Amino acid sequence: MRDTRTDNVKRRARGTCREMLFSAGSALFVVATLTLQAQPPTQGGRGGRGGTITSPRNAYPDRPPGDPAAIERGKALYGVNCQFCHGADTRGGDGGPSLLRSSVVLDDQNGELMAPVIQNGRPDRGMPKFAFTRDQVADIAAFIHTFKAAGYDESRVKPPSIIVGDAKAGEAFFNAKCASCHSPTGDLRGLASKIADERLLQQTWLMPGSGGGRGGPPPVTVPPTTVTVALPSGEKVEGKLDRLDDFVVSLTTADGTHRSFRTPMNGGDAPKVEVHDPLQPHKDLLRVYTDADIHNVTAFLVTLK
């Protein structure tokens, strides 16, 4: 559903899941730069000490880039002495914890917090001590600090194929539940060629218009939801549904005229409102599918080249 999709795109853009975000329909949430007299204009350096916060990926300023020579020296020391336990990418390995999320590493600037741990070891946790000089520790720190600490890391998102289902079972499910509206040789002909991304294809058949979650436009156009308003006078007004809440229904008729009707709160001569949502069967099916059904139907639909 559009609003849900928008919410999710926004959540992704802001990268946080602490709370539901309000729909983009409201002007209140249009991104605007807050200007106060005391606050200089927006042009802070990105990736440095300043910048504009639009997502948590830059909500926490990056460290200034380290000295390349120190990083190289540190990498060599780390590779020989640390990598076995803490992993080549510092995310942990055989026996050693992830350093990337360690409070010692996160709070450290240039080895001052790491030095006592490295030089004294942590015998209680099985970490030996290393006889590095303070300068060598600084080099190791410079290397470790090149890894970005972030929950959502785009560079790690490499989704493998999502096709795990049984195409034959998917076809049977399709014939039972979908074929009254859709046909593999009709409206869905060549579907998998039009939507090459498997996940986008799955999302699109589950809920056309829900998108693939990467912020791009949905690959199919969903016909608009329409509404019929039966007035107490007997007149019936039909059109594209623009807005509906507990108090007002708004629509656009075929000739482009905007009409709006108040629907009394508690009974009375309320206009009768009938909504025709083309996606209603898709919504109803959400309570019906098993995950296997979903995976099977997708496995079937990817064959519609």
Next chain:
Amino acid sequence: MPRGRPLGMAAGALLLCAASVLLRAAPDNGLDPATLLKPLADQWPSYSGDYTGRRYSGLTQINQSNVKNMTLAWTARLSSATTLRTMIGGEGTGEVTVGGAIAVKGAVLMVNNVLYVTAPDHVWALDAHDGHELWHYFWKTKGGTHIGNRGAAMWGNYLFFVTPDDYFVSIDARTGKERWHKEAASFAQQYFLTSAPMTVGNHIMVGTGNDLDSPGYLTSYDPETGEQQWRFYTVPMNPGDPGLDTWKDLDAARHGGGHPWLPGVYDPETKLYIFGTGNPTPAYHSKPRGEGMDNLFTCAIVAVNVDTGKMEWYYQTSPHDTHDWDSAQTPVLVDGMFGGSGPRKMVLTASRNGYYFTLDRHTGEHLVTSQFSETVNWAKPALNAKGQPVREPAKDHHIAGALVSAANGGATNWPPPAYSPDTGLLYVPTAETYAMYYLSETDPRGAMGLGGKDEIGVGSAGTYISAIDYKTGKTVWRHKFRTAGGGRAAPGLMTTAGKLLFGGDISGNFVAFDPANGKPLWHTQLGQVSNAPETYLVDGRQHVLVAAGDTLYSFTLYQ
């Protein structure tokens, strides 16, 4: 400090203007912490108004018979307010600017006819008579997640609030001048602070937020000096700590999250401060936390002694959560009849995971569990012996995708519920949504924080106010919001002895409902209502206050 103290700004004649406003509105004695023990009525002096979290006001001037005549008293648009009286603090250089408009997403304090309003990096004092700005405090930020600020706390003439870059700040409520600020969490560890501090006696308590893998904690501070009194970690931090056997190892526990990012409630009889904790981290990956282990004390209701910070009891509402569904929601304290056991002192919570719980608040004993969202499908059909929902691992996230209800926002979220002793019902903003959860991190070591999965919404089955009977957990009525689309839950609620239930709907209306059945009695279109409404008296007249984004709307009844 003398009242009407000059603001110390060279604004010439304007200064006189400002000072005269202050003379009219500034309190003599500020807020006596004992006031917070009183039932909610003429003021709104803390996050929930009083310690119970019920958001039930005893005021009856505006009631079911006359609410149809309730009308606008004034509006105040914060982002267009004058900056002449802005005080500036903060450790940032001023180079970081925040995208996104100002939005009030928390409580507004009303004490002695002054409103104290917050948004991330901002505090305003407004005259409650007409919304006129008395002063504005702006914090120059270093950064951090600017998702919302849930409000300020007050003690005497001091205000307290927290910042996204992890400072605990105190300002003089009369002047807006900063008293001091203290580092409350590590910015380098990517903490961010959003919670409203809570005042209990001479304790000011602040909880953390973090979306990486850092431990959650609640800190109590001295209101005069800002010195730490105690700190309670929500996860085991040392060998021998309780709950350690529910984690893979100590390193996992110490990176386990559990952030108490909303204010709690307080039981004066037992001196227990009772609050919810957030999700375990990494949020979506079981293996680094110990597959299937409970991960205490994340996603739990926790009671600590307010003087010592020592935990007295806990009850976990989501053992081993795998969907980032916090149980941090502010709980609700209710005294009432329960079953055959007569009068009982209870704590209620409707959790983001779609389940409702009644507990004994003195012991933590479990009394009731029910499923208040009809669509949530992440748990096995049967509860366990402790009354907890049991995770179904097939409904975690998977490479091929798992269809899960609820979507990440949950069946409910931070917008606070309300409870009316007149009806015995807890009113809960509820969303029934579905999303596909895809595993995107295939490294067996898992991801950090909120990483490692992609979640894509597929639709909503409706959004509601659910009215839940605490004795049975049964939903007595639901008001389904009519909508052309949209899946999020409505903003928070407030109810009164005037037999009214106030709250925004999901279409921008601010509505007064009948708490007995959810029927709308009055409404107005404001745009997106962004916080829970509040009510209080100004010069003896009842007002109802609500925020929509950067604008406050104050309603009253003229007769």
